[in-house]
Every structure is written in structure tokens, then in C-alpha cells.
Amino acid sequence: MTFAMPEPTHSTLRAEGFPAGFVLGAATSAAQIEGAAHEDGRGPSIWDRFCAEPGRIIDASNVDVACDHYHRYPEDVALMKWLGLKAYRFSLAWPRVQPLGRGAWNDKGFGFYDRLVDSLLEAGIQPHATLYHWDLPAALQDEMLGWQSRQIVPLFADYAAEVARRLGDRLGSIATLNEPWCVATLGHETAQFAPGITSRKAAAQVSHHLLLAHGVAVDAMRSVTKTPLGIVLNHTPSFPASPTEADRRAARLDDGLNVRWYMDPIFMGAYPADVLAHLGADAPRIEDGDLARIGRPLDFLGVNFYTRSLISAHPPAPRAPGLQGFTDMGWEVVPEVLTGHLLRLAREYAPPPMVITENGMANADRVVDGEIDDAPRTDYLRKHLLAVQRAMALGADVRGYFYWSLLDNFEWNSGYAKRFGLVHVDYASQQRRPKASAYWYRDFIAQHAKAHVGG
Ligand code: FCB
Secondary structure, eight states, rough: OOOOOOOOSSSSOOOGGGGGEEEEEEEOOHHHHOOOOOTOOOOBBBBHHHHSTTTSTTOOOSSSTTOOOHHHHHHHHHHHHHTTSSSSEEEHHHHHSTSSSSSSSHHHHHHHHHHHHHHHHHHEEEEEEEESSSBHHHHHHHHHHHGGSSSHHHHHHHHHHHHHHHHHHOOOOEEEEEHIIIIIHHHHOOOSSSTTTOOHHHHHHHHHHHHHHHHHHHHHHHHHHSSSSEEEOOOEEEEEESSSHHHHHHHHHHHHIIIHHHHHHHTTSSOOOOHHHHHHHHGGOTTEEEEHHHHHHEEEEEEOEEEEOOEOOSSOOOOOOOTTOOOOOOOBBBBBHHHHHHHHHHHOOSOOOOOEEEOOOOOOOOOOOTBBOOOOHHHHHHHHHHHHHHHHHHOEEEEEEEEOOOOOOOOOOGTTSOOOEEEEETTTTTTTEOHHHHHHHHHHHHHHHHHHHOO
């Protein structure tokens, strides 16, 4: 069956093209900005450990200080208010609120998130929390190999319920996991991310435990909060590098590994058969009832979108054409892929309302006379906002957009070398400077608000 693609109703971006309640925000995560890694009882995380291993992080940096947001959050909330953000997506560091990942809660750690959430609310900004953005308590890695063990599932659900109990009513939403594909594959198969393991079998088992923990946590949170609940998935649509049958098949499998492996169990109640067959003996152990637990109804689906991948049956795939350029990560800029992908998700999965929980670019920004002219970022932002409007005009139910990221920050194994922020951070002085893109986004948000005054 083909899917009719009517002409987009508009071809230029207009702030009023987003409906009144559409949420325009920005996102960060705990490990990437907080710092204060050894303060107020925070336990060590697997990223603290990973950074300490030689050769793991390009610039040999770590997350000890990062953007020092733990101490500077009042200034950062003031920046968000200046930007006019309607919403802010952040994550809680599990080891900050429960240092060992089980047992005692750390009230000082929760105190920080209490203060952060209250200051956001006071500034008129909706707080959206993510429970797991990769910084697992190191104790759980030591004790049970972290996500490789099924024992982690009830522990994650306890943590989720405690956060929901303490903060739930003040939050705009809670997402269980950020990008489980990255945790499983980059953390356990390619070793680019913590905990740095190289086993496809381990990665597959981890992905199943992540999904199970997600579903069980959703149930645990439903009993204590009415806050909308969801999950955040990273989608990098796979395209065949050439129109050959072999490349098409390879792209379909890649889509299975990245997109369908997570979407199908959550929204269709089964793992994709082609990927199970591909994994063979490395496929995860799945117990009776697991799929029903994974597929709990959700209030939203968070989609993180940056680029696409070109897939060849005989890697490496040729370099992408990059007709609209590449980011400083080397990622091809392809906003139209976002439109197509949102429509595909709507068509194939009938998901709950979708939110773009991350989208943004790294740019080689330079401060010149105190200013940062990041024109490529503004261009990226405009094009992707337009791509979302087009998808919405064609029927995709998208309720919000969060730019990644509010601040330049610790970009995982790339260290501090890659800058994604709307706001520049001078790591030596911790000075924040809004880039030209921040001024542009601020005007756009203001225009959107103005267009819907009273409505
Ligand atoms: C995503 C991560 C986020 C950030 C961006 C660039 O995969 O969720 O933390 O690193 O990529």
C-alpha cells in the first residue's frame, strides 16, 4: 500500500504554524552538565569510571565539573527564562539520589532536583524529567554487571517510583529511558560508551532488560503519579547506500536493529522476527509475560533525531552526499528525513502523541569579540522546526520540540570538543554566552507566544 503524500500546506517556517499548546524547549542531561560528581553524597557512576580509563574520551576529560550546573542552576534557569523556553528537559542522576542504586535515598541529592524543579516552575518553565540518561550507579555494575542482569529491573522501578512520588506532581512528564539503543549497542557491543563492553550477546540482553525495566517502571509510577509517562528513543533512519537489493536488505536490517527492535515490543507486542533471526544464538533470553510488561500504554513517545545512516551490504558505505552540509560531528544534515520518519511512525505504529525530545547540531563555534555567530545552527534549527511543521500538516501528532542542547556540555566520548549548545560555555571560567542561535530561538518562541495570546 502506498501512503498518499499531499503537498505541504506551507513551505516556509512560521512560528504561528505551531498550535497554541505546542511546547518549545531545550534539553540537557545530568552527567553532561551537573559536575559536583563527588559532592553531597553522590555515588560514583559508570561514566566516572569510564572517563578514568585511558583512551576512552577523546580529550581525556571527565564529568567532575562539566558545566558546574549543580551550583550554577539559578543562572541557568535565568538563561532559560531569558530564552522564553516553555519547557526544559533534564535528567536525574540515579547515583545522586540513590548512591548505590539500591537501598538508602540521598536527601541532599533529591534536594538539588527539588530546588531545580521549583525554580523552573517559578520561572514559568515546565520541567520534563528523564530517569536514565546513562549514568548508572557504578555499584550496580560491580554487583550485577548492571543492565546485563535481570535483577536490575525491580531496582530501576523502585527508583522510578521514588522520583515520581517526590517530584511527579510538579513535572510536565517523566521519561523512563533515554536512547536505550545507545546504552545497549554503544555501551555493550562497540564499547564507545560506558561501561565499555564488546559483546553482541550482552548488548542484546541489555536491550531486553532496559525495555522490561521501562515497562515495569511505568507501572510502578502509574500508582503514584498522574504525570504523563513515556520513553525517549533515538531514531537514525537507515537508507540503502545504493538501490541494489543487497543494500536495501542491509538497510532494512539496520532499521530493525535501531528502530523496530525498540518500537515493535513497546507498540506491537513483539520483537521483529528478522532481527531475532539475525541475532541467532545472541538473541536475548525472554521470559513469559515480558512482552506484556514492556508494552504498557504510554502518554507520549519521545523521538531524538539528528541525522540518517547510509547502509551498504559491503561496508563501509560511501560518504553521504551532504547536500545540506554536515555538522561538526560529521553528521549529515537531512531535515526532510525527519518529516518522512515522523509520518512513518504515525502510519506504522499509531503511537501516542510524539515529542521531539532532542534535535540539534554540533558546530565549531568561536567567540569573536564576545559574540558567537553560529549561523549553521540557526539554519539547522529552522529547517528542523519546519520539518516538524510539515509532518504535523501531513497528520503526525507532534506536541513539542526540545533543542539539544541548552548549553555546550560533555559530549560523551567526544569530551568537551563538540559544542551543541544554544549557549556557549567557557569551561575555564564557566562563563555562559548566548550564541546567535539563542537570540533567533528566543524571537521564534516569542512570536509563537504572541500569535497565540489569549488562545
Ligand atoms: C544523544 C544523547 C545526548 C547528546 C546528543 C548529541 O544521543 O541523548 O546526550 O549527546 O546525542
